[in-house]
Every structure is written in structure tokens, then in C-alpha cells.
Amino acid sequence: MKKLIIALPAYNEEKVIASVLQQIKQAIKKLTDLDCEIVVINDCSTDGTARIVCKNKVTLLNHKINRGLGGSLATAFVYAQRKKADCLVTMDSDGQHDPQDLLNVIDPVINDDVDVVIGIRKLNQMPFDRQIINASSSFLTFLFFGVWCSDTQSGFRAFGKKAINSIQLKTQRMEASSEFFSEISRSKLAFREVRIKVIYTKYSRSKGQSNLNAFSVLLKLFMRLFR
Amino acid sequence: MNNFLPIQILLSIFLVFAASRVVLRVKEGNISFGFFLFWFGLWILAGFAIINPGSTTYLAKQIGIGRGTDAVIYASLVLLFYLLFRTNVIIENLKHEITKLTTEIAIKEKKEDENTSDN
Numbered sequence: 001m002k003k004l005i006i007a008l009p010a011y012n013e014e015k016v017i018a019s020v021l022q023q024i025k026q027a028i029k030k031l032t033d034l035d036c037e038i039v040v041i042n043d044c045s046t047d048g049t050a051r052i053v054c055k056n057k058v059t060l061l062n063h064k065i066n067r068g069l070g071g072s073l074a075t076a077f078v079y080a081q082r083k084k085a086d087c088l089v090t091m092d093s094d095g096q097h098d099p100q101d102l103l104n105v106i107d108p109v110i111n112d113d114v115d116v117v118i119g120i121r122k123l124n125q126m127p128f129d130r131q132i133i134n135a136s137s138s139f140l141t142f143l144f145f146g147v148w149c150s151d152t153q154s155g156f157r158a159f160g161k162k163a164i165n166s167i168q169l170k171t172q173r174m175e176a177s178s179e180f181f182s183e184i185s186r187s188k189l190a191f192r193e194v195r196i197k198v199i200y201t202k203y204s205r206s207k208g209q210s211n212l213n214a215f216s217v218l219l220k221l222f223m224r225l226f227r
Numbered sequence: 228m229n230n231f232l233p234i235q236i237l238l239s240i241f242l243v244f245a246a247s248r249v250v251l252r253v254k255e256g257n258i259s260f261g262f263f264l265f266w267f268g269l270w271i272l273a274g275f276a277i278i279n280p281g282s283t284t285y286l287a288k289q290i291g292i293g294r295g296t297d298a299v300i301y302a303s304l305v306l307l308f309y310l311l312f313r314t315n316v317i318i319e320n321l322k323h324e325i326t327k328l329t330t331e332i333a334i335k336e337k338k339e340d341e342n343t344s345d346n
Binding site (some may be wrong): 059060061062064065067068071074075078079082104170171172225 | 325
């Protein structure tokens with residue numbers, strides 16, 4: 001039986017994490033031919049996130065200090081390597097991803113068609129400012145790493161065994177989303193885009209990266225390119 | 228005998244202080260020998276330029292800049308920006324090392340929890 005790990009980086013998500021975990025648990029009931037494990041990487045939350053995750057009986061990995069999205073994703077990859085997972089899925093823990101899309105996202109990886117799947121959002125589903133940021137990120141990612149993806153900032157991704165063992169994230173914060181593409185390029189991984197549904201709420205928008213952060217992300221990617 | 232200007236004396240005193248710090252740090256083993264050579268060499272060069280300001284003018288003319296002072300400022304700016312970049316890269320690498328440590332602690336704690344509940 002193939003092993004699937006669903007990793008959710010979480011920082012101060014006590015308001016929504018319980019319902020997100022319940023929805024994922026419901027969705028994975030359909031995946032009867034897979035050994036599924038839900039893993040929450042608690043990035044040193046200061047609220048009750050860890051307590052709620054424990055109550056929901058899923059795997060909890062606690063960061064002693066806050067390492068950002070990139071740090072949490074790096075922990076997810078190391079955990080998946082140690083557990084010899086066949087597939088690793090990353091999802092946002094703010095409830096913006098629909099767990100019903102899980103099957104669509106993992107299918108090409110489980111069937112060994114590709115190494116990486118990126119769940120892409122429809123541009124018109126996003127607020128206008130996010131459309132601009134996303135389009136710019138896609139363009140710059142292509143310019144820096146030579147890989148084109150129409151939604152580089154999507155947090156809903158699936159990785160096969162080859163990708164799990166070869167991707168090494170070095171950036172700490174939101175720039176990790178773009179760094180995946182430098183790793184895809186470096187390790188010559190095959191990837192595919194799969195359309196996903198996205199649920200934007202006032203809460204998920206407040207948890208996402210700020211528009212001003214785009215400049216900092218760009219600078220860090222530039223530094224990564226030349227170090 | 229040369230008559231030194233007060234600014235030359237002040238800068239020379241500072242350079243002797245800076246060079247002494249570099250020697251102390253290498254003696255304590257806080258910096259590598261390569262790092263020592265770079266910074267000690269830099270202070271020696273700066274000291275030479277302060278004592279013989281004409282040398283910078285000669286060098287400046289060789290590379291097509293009118294005044295020695297301008298050449299020193301241009302070179303300093305380029306060096307400063309490069310060192311700033313290198314420092315940033317070092318900080319990013321350190322952050323990465325901290326993340327690796329955080330990851331290992333998180334996974335180790337999870338394993339210990341599993342072992343405790345098994346017993």
C-alpha cells in the first residue's frame with residue numbers, strides 16, 4: 001500500500017484548523033487504497049493551534065522557534081523522507097483549499113505520470129491585487145529558473161518519491177513557493193498543473209502573504225540565485 | 228621629514244586600532260587565516276594610501292579617474308556593497324542551519340512521544 005502524507009504548515013490557526021482537519025479526514029476516507037497520514041507542522045504558534053491539533057488525533061510536529069512557511073515545508077519534506085512516503089501533499093491550513101481536490105492533485109503522482117503536481121487557481125477566482133502579484137511571480141520564476149507555471153504561489157501541491165528525496169528547500173519564508181521551481185529545474189522533475197478550487201475568505205486573505213512582502217521575496221530569490 | 232596633516236594622524240591611529248583587532252581575533256581563533264589576510268591587507272593598503280596620498284592619484288590616473296580620492300571612494304563603495312551581499316548570504320545560510328536544527332528537534336520529539344506511548 002502506498003503511503004501518502006498530507007502536510008499542513010500552521011501558524012496561529014486555532015480559529016480554523018479543527019474544521020480544516022475534519023474536512024481532510026472526510027476527504028481521505030475515499031482514498032481506501034492509500035495509507036494516509038495527516039501531519040501538522042506547528043510553526044511555534046502562540047495560540048491554541050497545537051492543543052487543537054492534538055485533540056484531532058493527527059501527527060503534530062512542533063517547531064520550537066518560528067521558521068516561516070519555507071522552514072515548515074522543509075520539515076514536511078524531511079518527515080516524508082524518514083517515513084519513506086510515496087506521496088507528499090502540502091496544503092494551506094487556513095481553509096482556502098478544498099480537500100475534495102485531493103484526489104485530482106495526487107492522481108498523476110500516485111500513477112507515476114509526473115513527479116510534482118501544482119494545484120493552480122483560476123485567475124478570476126483571485127482578488128485583483130493577487131492576480132497582479134501572481135502573474136509577476138510566475139514571470140520572475142520563469143526568468144530566474146526557466147520553469148513556467150501559471151500559479152507559482154499556490155500552496156496545494158503533490159510530490160512523488162523522486163521529488164520528496166531530491167527537493168531541498170533553503171529559503172525560510174514565503175519565497176519557498178518560488179524556490180520549488182528552482183528545485184524542479186535543478187532536479188529535472190516532471191511537473192503538471194491541475195486546476196483546483198480556492199475558497200477566499202476574509203480570514204484566509206488576512207493569513208496570506210502581504211502584497212508589500214513581494215519585494216522582500218524577490219530580493220531573497222535574487223540572493224539565492226547568486227550565492 | 229614629512230609633515231602629516233591632523234586627519235592623516237587620526238586615520239592612521241584608527242587603522243592601527245583596526246589592524247590590532249584583526250590580529251587579536253585571529254589569535255583567539257575567531258576568524259580564519261584567509262579572513263585575517265583580507266582584513267589585515269586592506270588596513271595596510273589603506274594606511275599606505277593615507278601616508279602617501281599621491282599613490283592613489285597615480286593609480287586613479289592609470290584607470291582613467293581624475294582624482295585619487297574619487298578612486299578610493301569608488302573602490303570602497305564597490306567593496307562595501309559586495310561585503311553587504313556576502314553578509315546577507317551568510318545570514319541566510321545561518322537561518323537555514325537553524326531551520327535544519329528546528330526540524331530535527333521537531334521530528335526527534337515526535338519519535339520520543341511515540342516511544343513513550345508504545346511503552
